[in-house]
Structure formats: C-alpha cells, structure tokens
Amino acid sequence: MATGLMTKDETQFERRPVKLTGSALAIMAFQTLGVIYSDIGTSPLYVLNGIWPSSGPVPSTEDVIGGVSAIVWSMTLLPLIKYSFIALHFGTGEGEGGTFALLQGLYPRSPFVEFDRTLTSDSAVRARSDVENRRGLEFLKQGKWPLYFWSLFGTALTLGDGVLTPAVSVTSAVGGLAVAKPSVINHIISISIAILVVLFLVQRFGTNKITLAFAPVTFIWLALIGVSGIYNITAHPGIFRALDPSRAVMWFVRTKKYDNLAGVLLAITGCEALFANLGQFNALSIRLSFTLFVFPCLILAYLGQGARVIADGEAVMSNIFYTTIPGRHNGPLYWIIWLFALLATIIASQAMITAVSSLTQQLINCKSFPPLRLVYTSSLVQGQVYVPAANYTLGLATVIVVAAFKNLTNMTNAYGFAVSTVMIVTSTFISFHIYIKKGLPIFVAIGFFLVFGFFDGLFFGASLRKVPLGAWVPLSIGCALCALMLFWTWAKGLEDVFDGENRRNPRHFIINRDSAHIDEKGLVASTEFERPGAFSPESHDPRGITHNGEADSPVRQRNRVVLPGEDTIDAEAEAVDEKSQELVFYDDVKNKVTTLSRIPTCAIFYKLAPGPGVPHSFYGYIRQMPALPRVVIFLSFHVVPVPYVAADDAYAVTKVRSIQGFYGVTYCLGFRDDFNPSTDHIFRAVHGIESRVNPSQARQILDEIKEAADQTVHIIPHYYVISKQLRFSPEWAANAISWIRRLLIESIYRRLATMFPETANWGLQQEDTLYVGVNALI
Known part of the structure; x- marks a missing residue:
C-alpha cells in the first residue's frame, strides 16, 4: 500500500480571478485602457x-x-x-x-492539484466533476465534439x-x-x-x-x-x-x-x-x-x-x-x-x-x-x-x-x-x-x-x-x-490514451519471490499476487467511495493520509517492517521471473501526464536492465496559479510501502518558476515522510538514500508514435484511411512533437538525463 504526508492545503494553489478594491481597482481599470x-x-x-x-x-x-x-x-x-x-x-x-x-x-478541469497518491491503486477515485452536478449532462456528453x-x-x-x-x-x-x-x-x-x-x-x-x-x-x-x-x-x-x-x-x-x-x-x-x-x-x-x-x-x-x-x-x-x-x-x-x-x-x-x-x-x-x-x-x-x-x-x-x-x-x-x-x-x-x-x-x-x-x-x-x-x-x-x-x-489525445492504457501497478510485476511458486525453469507455476493489469479510467468509481465504503471528501483527504481505493491509514499508524526482501521481475508475456538486484543509485522517472500507476518507461527500463535502484521516485509536476512556490512547499511525497525505496512525488511550481526540480528538497521531503511513518528505521533509511543520491539519473520518456493499422470492411477503405492516418501521425504529428517537445524548457543537466524511447502504437 502507499501512504502520503500532506504538508499543505491543496486549495492554496487554486487559481481565482483577481479581486481588487479601492485604489488598486482604479489603477487596474486605468490599465485596461492600454x-x-x-x-x-x-x-x-x-x-x-x-x-x-x-x-x-x-x-x-x-x-x-x-x-x-x-x-x-x-x-x-x-x-x-x-x-x-x-x-x-x-x-x-x-x-x-x-x-x-x-x-x-x-x-471544467479539476481545481485541485492531483497529488500523486495512486501509484499502486487500481481503483483510484476521481471526485465527481462539476459537469455531473449540472443539468444537461447527456447533451454535454453527446455534443462535446x-x-x-x-x-x-x-x-x-x-x-x-x-x-x-x-x-x-x-x-x-x-x-x-x-x-x-x-x-x-x-x-x-x-x-x-x-x-x-x-x-x-x-x-x-x-x-x-x-x-x-x-x-x-x-x-x-x-x-x-x-x-x-x-x-x-x-x-x-x-x-x-x-x-x-x-x-x-x-x-x-x-x-x-x-x-x-x-x-x-x-x-x-x-x-x-x-x-x-x-x-x-x-x-x-x-x-x-x-x-x-x-x-x-x-x-x-x-x-x-x-x-x-x-x-x-x-x-x-x-x-x-x-x-x-x-x-x-x-x-x-x-x-x-x-x-x-x-x-x-x-x-x-x-x-x-x-x-x-x-x-x-x-x-x-x-x-x-x-x-x-x-x-x-x-x-x-x-x-x-x-x-x-x-x-x-x-x-x-x-x-x-x-x-x-x-x-x-x-x-x-x-x-x-x-x-x-x-x-x-x-x-x-x-x-x-x-x-x-x-x-x-x-x-x-x-x-x-x-x-x-x-x-x-x-x-x-x-x-x-x-x-x-x-x-x-x-x-x-x-x-x-x-x-x-x-x-x-x-x-495528442491518442498519445495520452496510450500513456494511460499502459500505466502499470508496480505490485503486478515487482514481487517478493516468496509470493510466487517458481519451477526449476524459472517459470511461474502459480501466483498468490495480483495479476497484471493496466489502469483504466472506466474502473474509477465516480461516487467518491473508498473500498471500505466511506465517502472520500477533499477535507478528509487533506486531514488524513488517504489513498483513494486503498486502505486508509493515519500518518501516525504503526510502521510495517520493511526488511530487505528478494524482489523479482515478473514478465507477464513470458510468464517468467528474473531476480532484481538493488543498486546504490537513485532514478527519477518523469510522468508526463497525471494519473494512476507508473509510466511505461519504468516497465521498459526494468525489463531491459533487471536491476532496481535503491531509490525510485516517480515525479509528476503541476503548474499552479501563483507566480512562485517556495522550495520547501513545492513537493508532496507519497510512500509505496509494499516496495521499499519507492516514492511518488508531485512537484508544484509557480507559473513564473523555472522547471528545475531539486533533488535535495525531494530527499528532504522523503526524509520527512520516513520520520513520520517509520521513525525506528528513519536514520538507516536516510543514510541509504544519501548514498544513492550521489548517483542520480533523471529518466524521461520519449514517445515515438506509430499509427495503428485499421481493420474493417471493406478492406480497401480500411487501407485508405490507415494510409491517411499514418501520414498525419507519423509524418506530421511526430515531427511537430519533436520540434515542440514538452521538455524543451526544463532546466535539467543533460549529462544526468536519460531519454527512454517508447514505441507508442496509437
């Protein structure tokens, strides 16, 4: 399970219209003339x-x-x-x-920051949107395009x-x-x-x-x-x-x-x-x-x-x-x-x-x-x-x-x-x-x-x-x-759909060897762990109900460490024992497991879009190099409607308790801040959460984190989009539409996305950055 430490009120980052009175209003009214x-x-x-x-x-x-x-x-x-x-x-x-x-x-978009608290949740709850509370819902759904x-x-x-x-x-x-x-x-x-x-x-x-x-x-x-x-x-x-x-x-x-x-x-x-x-x-x-x-x-x-x-x-x-x-x-x-x-x-x-x-x-x-x-x-x-x-x-x-x-x-x-x-x-x-x-x-x-x-x-x-x-x-x-x-x-919508459909729950492919029955060939004969499966927006419960049946209100989420769709745990709950465990990678395609060694490094995986699960680039990384860094951070980012965010307030951390050393971090930056996440502040926030949920081992964990932090790599996915071949009757029409679709996606969109990347203005050191290519069939 995962648990999180919230040190700020989410509503402080909610953008509102500028409200002025008196001389300030008069000055702004005068400025409108210009x-x-x-x-x-x-x-x-x-x-x-x-x-x-x-x-x-x-x-x-x-x-x-x-x-x-x-x-x-x-x-x-x-x-x-x-x-x-x-x-x-x-x-x-x-x-x-x-x-x-x-x-x-x-x-409307949700006014709240989507703090990354759903790395291991298959049933993440989305708050009921304003559209669902208004009349004309069916018309809005059918008439959106x-x-x-x-x-x-x-x-x-x-x-x-x-x-x-x-x-x-x-x-x-x-x-x-x-x-x-x-x-x-x-x-x-x-x-x-x-x-x-x-x-x-x-x-x-x-x-x-x-x-x-x-x-x-x-x-x-x-x-x-x-x-x-x-x-x-x-x-x-x-x-x-x-x-x-x-x-x-x-x-x-x-x-x-x-x-x-x-x-x-x-x-x-x-x-x-x-x-x-x-x-x-x-x-x-x-x-x-x-x-x-x-x-x-x-x-x-x-x-x-x-x-x-x-x-x-x-x-x-x-x-x-x-x-x-x-x-x-x-x-x-x-x-x-x-x-x-x-x-x-x-x-x-x-x-x-x-x-x-x-x-x-x-x-x-x-x-x-x-x-x-x-x-x-x-x-x-x-x-x-x-x-x-x-x-x-x-x-x-x-x-x-x-x-x-x-x-x-x-x-x-x-x-x-x-x-x-x-x-x-x-x-x-x-x-x-x-x-x-x-x-x-x-x-x-x-x-x-x-x-x-x-x-x-x-x-x-x-x-x-x-x-x-x-x-x-x-x-x-x-x-x-x-x-x-x-x-x-x-x-872009097709690319985001691919990103969402290929998010994975780390508990589905990183498991304790004791949880799986492995034969002499290294194949999984039977498992007691959860079967692999991608996250699906349709599986979210629109009623705002956690699996224990209690309403999950925003106020409750801010006052308690709550993961929608998972067990609710107070921040002061007794820490579970996090002894070193032998972890294996489960390849669901080959139905085979590979032992994962832990290396004293830190890897920060960037999530280009909010949502539950870990990015496809992480699964590809583990599959190609069967080793786990000592510290793995999944970093989401959110531009908030204030000019600057103090470094101490910029990071919200959640801890994945089922896998030692895994953390979800939401990086909040003001609209005038440069995109330059600080590993020092991230590790400080990680130390804060460890001190609260696992005080007995906080010093040992912190020493291990400091050792790993000396070798930090930033891993960013790069989608290489490929158009799907459509299948329907008549075949000539499917081929013609597929050709047009391939021209638009592979010859035009792919080149434009390369010319205007989302990461172009990020303030990262190139020598510490690794771009992981992901073939995105859309």
Missing part, C-alpha cells in the same frame, strides 16, 4: 468612410442620422449590454475569458483577426498625414510597416510595462475625440435624433442597402477583446472603464462626425475623421490629435496581440496547440503572458497583409468578418451557460440567443458578402488554424 479599448476606440478613424466612401455621393441628412443611429445602437446592444454587462459574468473559475474559456466552463469544434473555430478566427487589426488601425492613422501633407501619400504603406515592425519587437517587455506606458495615451486620445465630438455637435444639434433607434431601422428600409451594415460593423470591431482579455485584468475593472469613460467618448465622437457631415457635406468626405478635427488642417490641434491617433492605433494593435497571447496560452494548457514557449511577464496576473513564436508569426503576417492590400479601403473590406463570426460563437456558448451552469430557466437562454443571435446574424450576413472582396483572408487563416488545433487535439 490594452483593451484602443481597437474599438480607434474605429472613429474609418467607420463613417467605411459606410460612405470618399468616392461616393454625399449622403442626405436623414441618411447620416440613420447611419449614426445604427452605430450608436450597435455599440449599445453589443459592446455595452452583451459583453460588458453579460459576457463578463461567464469567465472560467480561473478568471479567463474568450470563446475557448466558455468551452472550459462547460467542461461539435461544441469543441465550434469553440475552436471561433478562437481560430479571433487569432486570424489579430492579423488585420494592427494592419487596419495603424494604416488608418498614418493616412492622416496625406490630409495635411499630400506629398507623403505614396509612403503611407512603408511608414505603416515600419511602425508595425517596432510594435511587435517591443512585445517581449511584457503586458504590464506596456500598459503603464500606453494607458495614459489612450485616456488622452479618447478624451480628445470626446471633446471634439461635443464641439462638432454644435454644427448640427439635430444629430441627437440619432439616439432614436427607429432612425436606424428607417435608414435600412429607405435605402435597402444591407451592405451598409458591414460598415457599421467596423464600429464594434474589438468588442470581443473586452471578453478575451478578461484573464489579463478582471471583470469589474473592464466594466467600470468601458461604461464610465470609453463608451461615452465614442458616442460623442460619432455624433460629432455625423453633425459635421450634415453641415459641411462634400468638404469633409475625403477623410471624415481628420477633416472634422476642430480648427485648420495644419494647426496645432490637428497635429496633436494626429499624434495621439497614431499612438492609439499602435495600442489598438496591442489589444489584439495580447488577446492572441492569452488565447494561445489557453490552447496550450488544454493540449489543443503545440507547446510553444510561454514567457510570463507579471507576478500578479497569470494571464499576462508573452508567446514569442506567436508574436513574430503574427507580426510577419500583418506586414504581408499591409503590403499586399496596399490601401485602407481594401483592408476594411477584409476587416470585420472574423468579429461577426466570433460574436455568434460567443452568443451560442453563453446561451448554454445560462441554462446549464447558471441554472436559469431555459426560456431565458433561448431568449438571450434569439435577441443577440439575431443582431450577430445580421452583421455576419453583411460581412459574408465581403468574402470575395478580401474577407477570404481572415477566413482562410482561421480555417487553417482551426484545422491545426483539431489535428493536435486528436493526435
């Missing part, structure tokens, strides 16, 4: 020209009022009500937002939209130079590319430093366009009729131009960033900054621009934003606003770049994306992360888009499609959350989807008509990323 709102905040630069191009006729007064009304109410219904007031309530328990976080909310695909598609389009957001925002701001200095019109693209290159290069300094520098700029920018809007409204106070939603409806009825809605959509691009960046901040800080400052400033800016179009007509149509700046075109205020417009559009790109990093982190943690290197840049908020590979790929794609489209009009045709699609995905998942997770009546969920799904659908239909005009770019990028995510999820 990341979230510059995308939606810079939309006044191009929205009205997106509806009424400079090359077209001057719109009538009623058309302007109707168009501005459509903008005002689109912003009210979607960014304000749907996202700020509703969506922010649906982040995960860990404080993450976005479409993929909504999926995690329906299929469709929902998973829908969520990945929305996430992929958001990542694809990260290419166009910087391109459109920066180019639109730089275009203001041509209004005051027509001679630079041919250099707009080159200037834009230079600014974008610098923007992506500074990402490595971290979100926290960037927001401290950018938040004041965005604040001044929004204040400038808000005040300018108030001034411009005086040119035609009748623009306030746009606050009547019927004006927007009448505009579409009168003009019958459904495509105009695609121009209105440009006003709300960036609204998804309010939700996707939830992990960077918290819900209250985002809600306060948007409702009290960002939203009023934007509404005033659009009303002011509409008033000037009505009053000045043809004179402002060439570039509605810059030509409606109060004062002369080459005056001080013009250049002040131009400078802050340029800076704000740079920050607008920051909003989507940080959202891309946050979403990439979620995908990697859920094993839906190759494990790229993550660099955490804040000790307070785990969501503030920098992903170098994603950043530079995004930057390169953005530069290519700017160079290829050549002008702002072509880029705005491509812009907005991803936003409208993601809005539908978000509405779908929130509807499920309302009924299943929040427990509200089903008509509330249906009502939410009908109302907001209707508006999302209108925008999606309008943007769909732009696919031939350039929207195929974000659609193609999104589809390619979605295919990669689905492929990685499928292949």
Whole structure:
C-alpha cells in the first residue's frame, strides 16, 4: 500500500480571478485602457468612410442620422449590454475569458492539484466533476465534439483577426498625414510597416510595462475625440435624433442597402477583446472603464462626425475623421490629435496581440496547440503572458497583409468578418451557460440567443458578402488554424490514451519471490499476487467511495493520509517492517521471473501526464536492465496559479510501502518558476515522510538514500508514435484511411512533437538525463 504526508492545503494553489478594491481597482481599470479599448476606440478613424466612401455621393441628412443611429445602437446592444454587462459574468473559475474559456466552463478541469497518491491503486477515485452536478449532462456528453469544434473555430478566427487589426488601425492613422501633407501619400504603406515592425519587437517587455506606458495615451486620445465630438455637435444639434433607434431601422428600409451594415460593423470591431482579455485584468475593472469613460467618448465622437457631415457635406468626405478635427488642417490641434491617433492605433494593435497571447496560452494548457514557449511577464496576473513564436508569426503576417492590400479601403473590406463570426460563437456558448451552469430557466437562454443571435446574424450576413472582396483572408487563416488545433487535439489525445492504457501497478510485476511458486525453469507455476493489469479510467468509481465504503471528501483527504481505493491509514499508524526482501521481475508475456538486484543509485522517472500507476518507461527500463535502484521516485509536476512556490512547499511525497525505496512525488511550481526540480528538497521531503511513518528505521533509511543520491539519473520518456493499422470492411477503405492516418501521425504529428517537445524548457543537466524511447502504437 502507499501512504502520503500532506504538508499543505491543496486549495492554496487554486487559481481565482483577481479581486481588487479601492485604489488598486482604479489603477487596474486605468490599465485596461492600454490594452483593451484602443481597437474599438480607434474605429472613429474609418467607420463613417467605411459606410460612405470618399468616392461616393454625399449622403442626405436623414441618411447620416440613420447611419449614426445604427452605430450608436450597435455599440449599445453589443459592446455595452452583451459583453460588458453579460459576457463578463461567464469567465472560467480561473478568471479567463474568450470563446475557448466558455468551452472550459462547460467542461471544467479539476481545481485541485492531483497529488500523486495512486501509484499502486487500481481503483483510484476521481471526485465527481462539476459537469455531473449540472443539468444537461447527456447533451454535454453527446455534443462535446461539435461544441469543441465550434469553440475552436471561433478562437481560430479571433487569432486570424489579430492579423488585420494592427494592419487596419495603424494604416488608418498614418493616412492622416496625406490630409495635411499630400506629398507623403505614396509612403503611407512603408511608414505603416515600419511602425508595425517596432510594435511587435517591443512585445517581449511584457503586458504590464506596456500598459503603464500606453494607458495614459489612450485616456488622452479618447478624451480628445470626446471633446471634439461635443464641439462638432454644435454644427448640427439635430444629430441627437440619432439616439432614436427607429432612425436606424428607417435608414435600412429607405435605402435597402444591407451592405451598409458591414460598415457599421467596423464600429464594434474589438468588442470581443473586452471578453478575451478578461484573464489579463478582471471583470469589474473592464466594466467600470468601458461604461464610465470609453463608451461615452465614442458616442460623442460619432455624433460629432455625423453633425459635421450634415453641415459641411462634400468638404469633409475625403477623410471624415481628420477633416472634422476642430480648427485648420495644419494647426496645432490637428497635429496633436494626429499624434495621439497614431499612438492609439499602435495600442489598438496591442489589444489584439495580447488577446492572441492569452488565447494561445489557453490552447496550450488544454493540449489543443503545440507547446510553444510561454514567457510570463507579471507576478500578479497569470494571464499576462508573452508567446514569442506567436508574436513574430503574427507580426510577419500583418506586414504581408499591409503590403499586399496596399490601401485602407481594401483592408476594411477584409476587416470585420472574423468579429461577426466570433460574436455568434460567443452568443451560442453563453446561451448554454445560462441554462446549464447558471441554472436559469431555459426560456431565458433561448431568449438571450434569439435577441443577440439575431443582431450577430445580421452583421455576419453583411460581412459574408465581403468574402470575395478580401474577407477570404481572415477566413482562410482561421480555417487553417482551426484545422491545426483539431489535428493536435486528436493526435495528442491518442498519445495520452496510450500513456494511460499502459500505466502499470508496480505490485503486478515487482514481487517478493516468496509470493510466487517458481519451477526449476524459472517459470511461474502459480501466483498468490495480483495479476497484471493496466489502469483504466472506466474502473474509477465516480461516487467518491473508498473500498471500505466511506465517502472520500477533499477535507478528509487533506486531514488524513488517504489513498483513494486503498486502505486508509493515519500518518501516525504503526510502521510495517520493511526488511530487505528478494524482489523479482515478473514478465507477464513470458510468464517468467528474473531476480532484481538493488543498486546504490537513485532514478527519477518523469510522468508526463497525471494519473494512476507508473509510466511505461519504468516497465521498459526494468525489463531491459533487471536491476532496481535503491531509490525510485516517480515525479509528476503541476503548474499552479501563483507566480512562485517556495522550495520547501513545492513537493508532496507519497510512500509505496509494499516496495521499499519507492516514492511518488508531485512537484508544484509557480507559473513564473523555472522547471528545475531539486533533488535535495525531494530527499528532504522523503526524509520527512520516513520520520513520520517509520521513525525506528528513519536514520538507516536516510543514510541509504544519501548514498544513492550521489548517483542520480533523471529518466524521461520519449514517445515515438506509430499509427495503428485499421481493420474493417471493406478492406480497401480500411487501407485508405490507415494510409491517411499514418501520414498525419507519423509524418506530421511526430515531427511537430519533436520540434515542440514538452521538455524543451526544463532546466535539467543533460549529462544526468536519460531519454527512454517508447514505441507508442496509437
């Protein structure tokens, strides 16, 4: 049996949303301006020209009022009500937002650290999941893959939209130079590319430093366009009729131009960033900054621009934003606003770049994306992360888009499609959350989807008509990323299934010679020990019951040394005699045993995934070299949602009492800690548990452990994946599918897994590390 010593409360490592009040909340709300709102905040630069191009006729007064009304109410219904007031309530328990976080909310991971206490348990108990406590369980089980695909598609389009957001925002701001200095019109693209290159290069300094520098700029920018809007409204106070939603409806009825809605959509691009960046901040800080400052400033800016179009007509149509700046075109205020417009559009790109990093982190943690290197840049908020590979790929794609489209009009045709699609995905998942997770009546969920799904659908239909005009770019990028995510999820899932199915109970193949009846040929005639068998998740009892019939609650597990599915033993229980025993290795294939000698070394076997049993690499090691190190440690690791974990608190040890010298260790490291397990601290923790459960022999055992520790080797499995040959009728179909499957697994996944290994960033000395190759037939 195994027993464990718990020196910490598991809940101390549970990640929660950041909760702040007072001045700290005000500071965080101010910081949101530097990341979230510059995308939606810079939309006044191009929205009205997106509806009424400079090359077209001057719109009538009623058309302007109707168009501005459509903008005002689109912003009210979607960014304000749907996202700020509703969506922010649906982040995960860990404080993450976005479409993929909504999926995690329906299929949550356990919030507790899985301390490795199941090395020798065939009936390890899993706590009943939250999904099993909610309504709609059968639907969630049957609809997991469709929902998973829908969520990945929305996430992929958001990542694809990260290419166009910087391109459109920066180019639109730089275009203001041509209004005051027509001679630079041919250099707009080159200037834009230079600014974008610098923007992506500074990402490595971290979100926290960037927001401290950018938040004041965005604040001044929004204040400038808000005040300018108030001034411009005086040119035609009748623009306030746009606050009547019927004006927007009448505009579409009168003009019958459904495509105009695609121009209105440009006003709300960036609204998804309010939700996707939830992990960077918290819900209250985002809600306060948007409702009290960002939203009023934007509404005033659009009303002011509409008033000037009505009053000045043809004179402002060439570039509605810059030509409606109060004062002369080459005056001080013009250049002040131009400078802050340029800076704000740079920050607008920051909003989507940080959202891309946050979403990439979620995908990697859920094993839906190759494990790229993550660099955490804040000790307070785990969501503030920098992903170098994603950043530079995004930057390169953005530069290519700017160079290829050549002008702002072509880029705005491509812009907005991803936003409208993601809005539908978000509405779908929130509807499920309302009924299943929040427990509200089903008509509330249906009502939410009908109302907001209707508006999302209108925008999606309008943007769909732009696919031939350039929207195929974000659609193609999104589809390619979605295919990669689905492929990685499928292949990694097959590898994890292999890992789980090939876990073994050490009591099944390492036995005391006295327990087996061995004939003169070394064959096992009969056994009194447990027969070999792999661990199966299906064998776990979902009721949380140990084999003695008592409920196994988390509190009980923390207060007592309990192994689910095994005898419950108090930490102070009388120690069993652990005299040296002659151990043999039982080869269940050959039904033969081999004597195992104990050598004065220490071997640390790494478990790449949590779960019961010992890894396949250990069984292969014993089979190839029939000798047991004096100390054998099975090391699992768990990244916890705190920045740093003190070395003395980082290790939880369990002792396998049926086999002397076997220990299970869970290594907990903070999200800013380097992966570098300390053998000194591991042995100190082992000494602690020996002192408690076996005090009479602790000194002798410790001396033996110290001797073994001088020769420590780290053993890490490396799976060499091989595709299975499928067998079914007709045979030609099985062969064809097997060929495709082999191509995907052996030619693509195997190479990607080699390029992006899980162990790439581990701080282990290579001379003390042994990689054990395991042929994984998946």
